[in-house]
Amino acid sequence: MEKLSTRHLLGIKNLTRKDIELIFNTADNFKEIINRPIKKVPSLRDTTIANLFFENSTRTKLSFELAEKRLSADVVNFSASGSSVSKGETLIDTVNNILAMKVDVVVMRHPNPGAAVFLSKNINASIVNAGDGTHEHPTQGLLDAFSIREKYGDLSGKKIVIVGDIAHSRVALSNIYCLQKLGAKVKVCGPPTLIPKYISSLGVEVEYNLDRAIAWCDVAMMLRIQLERQTNVSEGNQVKLFPSLREYANMYGLTAERLNRLDHKITIMHPGPINRGVEITSEVADSEHSIILNQVENGVAVRMAVLYLLSGREF
Numbered sequence: 001m002e003k004l005s006t007r008h009l010l011g012i013k014n015l016t017r018k019d020i021e022l023i024f025n026t027a028d029n030f031k032e033i034i035n036r037p038i039k040k041v042p043s044l045r046d047t048t049i050a051n052l053f054f055e056n057s058t059r060t061k062l063s064f065e066l067a068e069k070r071l072s073a074d075v076v077n078f079s080a081s082g083s084s085v086s087k088g089e090t091l092i093d094t095v096n097n098i099l100a101m102k103v104d105v106v107v108m109r110h111p112n113p114g115a116a117v118f119l120s121k122n123i124n125a126s127i128v129n130a131g132d133g134t135h136e137h138p139t140q141g142l143l144d145a146f147s148i149r150e151k152y153g154d155l156s157g158k159k160i161v162i163v164g165d166i167a168h169s170r171v172a173l174s175n176i177y178c179l180q181k182l183g184a185k186v187k188v189c190g191p192p193t194l195i196p197k198y199i200s201s202l203g204v205e206v207e208y209n210l211d212r213a214i215a216w217c218d219v220a221m222m223l224r225i226q227l228e229r230q231t232n233v234s235e236g237n238q239v240k241l242f243p244s245l246r247e248y249a250n251m252y253g254l255t256a257e258r259l260n261r262l263d264h265k266i267t268i269m270h271p272g273p274i275n276r277g278v279e280i281t282s283e284v285a286d287s288e289h290s291i292i293l294n295q296v297e298n299g300v301a302v303r304m305a306v307l308y309l310l311s312g313r314e315f
Contacts, residue, residue, distance in 0.1 A: 004309050008120045008127045011136035012177035020181060024146050026305035027298070034070060034300060043308050044071035050098045052078045052108040053130070054091075054115075059272055059296070060130050060140070064107050067303035076103065091115065095123050105310060108132075126310040134168050140271055141174030143302040145182055147295045148219055151267055156183035161213045163189045163252060164223030164279055167196045167241075171271045172223060176202055189213040190252060193241040210252050214259070214266060221269040222254055222279045245278050254280045259289065267291055 004019050012020075033041055049068050053061055061077075068075045078098065095106065107128045108116055113135035120127045131137040148155055160179050166172045166188045179186050180203065187205045188195060195206055207213040214220050225248060242248050254268065268280070268290040276282045285292060 003312065007310060008116075008129075009138050009306055009310065010116050010120060010127065010129050012138050012141050012174045012181070013136070015138075015178075015181070017181045020142065020145070020178065023142060023302065023305045023309065024149060026309060027146055027301040030070075030304040030308070031298070031301035034297075034304075040070055040072060042072045044068070044073040044311055046074070047071075047105065047311055048074045048076065048101070048103045049105045049107060049307065050076040050078060050101075050103045051130075052095070052098070052106060052110075054108070054110045055131070057109055057130070059299075060109065060137075063296075063299040064128075064130065064139075064303050067300050067307060070300065071304055071307060073105075073307070076101070091119070092122055095119060099123055099125060105307060107307075128306060128310065131170055133170070134173075135170055136174045136177075137170040138174050138178075139299070139303050139306060140171045141178040142306070143295060143299045144171075144175055144221065144269060144271065145178045145184075146302050147269065147291055147298050148179075148184075148267070149182075150294065150298065151291060152218070155179065158184045158219065159187070159217045160184050160219045160221060161187045161189050161207070161217040162221045162223065163210065163213065163254070165194045165226050166190055166199065166223070167194045168226050169223050175221065176204055187213060187216065191242050191248070210254070211258060211261070214254070215262060217266055219267045219269060220254060221271075223271065224273060225275055225278055245275075249278050253278060254284050256281065256283045256287070259284065259287075265289065269295060271295070 002022050005016050006014055051061060051064055065075060103125055105126045107130050109130040110132050113133035115132045116127050116129035129136060129138055145155060152158060162172050162175060176186055187207050188199060189207045189210055199206060268284060270280060270292050274280060274285055
C-alpha cells in the first residue's frame with residue numbers, strides 16, 4: 001500500500017504532489033462506496049478519533065464526523081465551550097487527557113495559527129488540521145481541488161480565480177498551495193483592503209476587477225465575507241475594511257447578469273456557508289454552473305481518504 005510522506009495533515013504546504021494524488025485516488029474509491037446502498041466500511045474499526053473544535057463549526061465538523069462513522073471508527077466529540085478549557089485548562093492538558101483514553105487520531109480546529117503544528121510536536125497521535133486561525137484549512141483545499149479534477153479531469157493549466165476576503169481566509173491559502181502544486185494558474189480578486197500584502201510572494205496575480213477576473217478564468221471560487229472579521233483594529237480604532245455589504249455586492253458579487261456577459265461558461269464554487277446576495281446570488285448558487293453541492297459530497301470522501309491514509313490501515 002502506498003503511504004503519505006507525513007503522519008499528520010497540518011497544511012497543504014507540507015504535502016507533495018504525490019501525496020495529493022494518493023489522497024485523490026483513495027477518495028475516488030471512497031466516493032464509490034458512499035454512493036452504494038450500504039455506505040459503511042470496516043476500514044477504521046477499533047481506531048479512535050477525537051474531534052476537538054475550539055472554534056464554532058457546523059459543516060466541517062459534520063463532514064468529519066460522517067467520514068469517521070462511514071469508516072466504522074470510534075468517535076469522541078469535544079467542544080471547547082462548556083469544557084475545562086473555559087476554566088483555564090491548557091490545550092496540551094486537554095489533549096493529554098483525551099490521549100489517556102487511547103485516541104489514535106485528533107482532528108482539531110483552533111483559533112490560533114500553528115496550533116495543530118504545536119500539537120503534532122507534543123503528542124503521540126496523528127493530527128488533522130481542521131482549520132487554524134487565518135492560516136490553513138487543508139481538507140477544504142483538497143476537496144475543492146478534487147471537485148475541479150472531477151469536473152475537468154485534470155487541473156494542469158486550468159485558470160482559477162479566488163474572489164473575496166483573501167486576507168482572513170484559511171481556505172484561500174490552502175487552495176493556492178494545492179492548486180499550484182497540481183499545475184493550475186491562480187489569481188485572487190477582491191478589494192485592496194482584503195488582499196494580503198504577501199500574496200505576490202506566493203506566485204499569485206491580483207486582479208481588482210471582478211468582470212476581468214471571471215473573463216479570464218475557468219473556475220471562480222467565491223469566498224464568504226467574514227462579517228465577524230470585517231473590522232480592523234488600528235491604533236485603538238475600529239476601521240471598516242469596505243464601506244458596506246451593499247457596495248461589496250455591487251463590485252464583487254457574482255450575479256447571473258455578470259455570467260451572461262461572458263463568452264464562455266465558467267464553473268462556480270463556494271466553500272460555504274454562503275451569504276446569499278452578497279458574494280453570490282441565489283440564482284447563481286443554484287444554477288447549472290455551480291458545483292457547490294458536489295463540494296459538500298466530495299468533502300466526506302476526501303476526509304475519509306485522509307483519515308484512512310493517516311491511520312496506516314490496509315483495505
